[in-house]
Amino acid sequence: MAYDKGRLNAKQIEALTKPGHYADGKGLYLQVSKWGTKSWVFKFTLGKRKNRRGELVPNTRGMGLGPIDELTLKKAREEVERLRVMVREGRDPIEERAEQRRALTAKYEEANQTMLFRDAIAKAHARKESEFSNEKHRKDWRSSLDTYAVPTLGDMDVAHITHQDVLRVLNQPVDEGGGTLWETKTDTATRLRGRIESVLSWATVSGYRTGDNPARWAGNLKELLPKPSKVSKVTKQPALTQADFPKWFAELRKRQGIATRCLEFAVLCASRSGEVRGATWDEIDLEARIWKIPGARMKMERDHRIPLSDEAVALLKATPRVSGSPYVFPAVRGGMLSDMALSATMRRMQEAEVKAGRKGWLDPDSGRPAVPHGLRSTFRVWTAERGYDRDMAEMALSHVVASSVERAYQRSDMVERRRAMMGDWASFCHGNAPAENVVPIRGAAG
Secondary structure, rough: OOOOOOOOOOHHHHHHHOOOEEEEEEEEEEEEOOOOOOOEEEEEEEEEEOOOOOOOEEEEEEEEEEEEEOOHHHHHHHHHHHHHHHHHHHOOOHHHHHHHHHHHHHHHHHHHOOOOOHHHHHHHHOHHHHHHHHHHHHHHHHHHHHHHHHHHHHOOOOOHHOHHHHHHOOOOEOOOOEEHHHHHHEEEEHHHHHHHHHHHHHHHHHHOOOOOOOOOOOOOHHHHOOOHHHHHHOOOOOOOOOOHHHHHHHHHOOOOHHHHHHHHHHHHHHHOOOHHHHHHHEEEOOOEEEEEOOOOHHOOOOOOOOOOHHHHHHHHHHHOOOOOOOEEEEEOOOEOOOHHHHHHHHHHHHHHHOOOOOOOEEOOOOEEOOOOHHHHHHHHHHHOOOOOOOHHHHHHHOOOOOOHHHHHHHHOOOHHHHHHHHHHHHHHHOOOOOOOOOOOOOOOOO
8 A cells, every 4th residue: 555755654653742633644644632642533525414504515524443552553544445445435434333333232232132041040940939839849949950951951042942952851861771861760850841841931931032942741842752651660768667667766766866856756757858857846736736737848738737646745845945946856057957867867877787787777679778758658558557547547648638529528637536546656666665765865966
């Protein structure tokens, strides 16, 4: 590119300090501000405009190109040549740059509308807070997605997730034999599918995706996956035999700690771990010998009354109340015990047996060590063996009894009839030992 002699050079540009515009030629000017800053300006004439008197005059405009520390003299001259071509073609470089900036802004705004699946989980989870029946349900909802869905979908834009992506989650291998999540953990996979659908539904109504929900079952995944009822396998939790149960219970009562007493109470009430760990003193009426669990904490989402045996009442009376905590069996800091606390107690009991050279407390069918939930199975077998009314035993476990029509007429929870049954169960657990022999709580360890 040829420039006439006398145009700007590097030394001149450095030396100029007086505010004003200094021509370089072909419409390029060095602009020096009153603060001493220096930048490039392109001046060009395009068409006509009316002045204040209404006369048509050449339409001269100035277009800033940038400061000299970002745009060298050589680069500024090259940019002016490009802009001069636009002007000759009748195009306004100022308007075209403004349009480019508007398009770029729109692009960034569109980019801000993207949502990663992992982020959508957090937002959808927050919106569902009021729907969770209890703390365990709230944690389970998030945990299953974090465990099984996030590794595959977490970094994907929700707008790009298809049913094939959802299938990759549901068909992921979960054991060494190649069994898939849908085949081997069907209940978990079914709930997971529904939760993915919920997250993507939230993303759709929030404007982050369009179209059908790829996690929808009817008319979608239903055609690609076998029905849950066809692949679901009922997995029994390892339980103790009736012959071993009194001996195991006696060993349990020899141990100290909050978790141990919590597990003991769970056994006497045939209750779920979460129900006992979440038990509060205001749910228990020692005078009426009733523990009333609100529906919000129950799996079936309805109130459940448990008649307390002499042994259960004696255990509660021997349990100290922790100041500042509403829980009957609180954790060290006063909150609710961890869901692993009771399992850890049973695991330590099993380890002690093995260390002593004995087989321990094993399920007779699977050969696996018994777990807290399996203790409810032992209770259910015990009631059947002794001929207790089936509905009464199922009510004790807070299971659904009979059909919806029958339940409409059978509104009694048989609590007084169940009281005698729970008393017999407590006697069985104690091996007919005196109820007064209650082990005090001396430490926090289970």
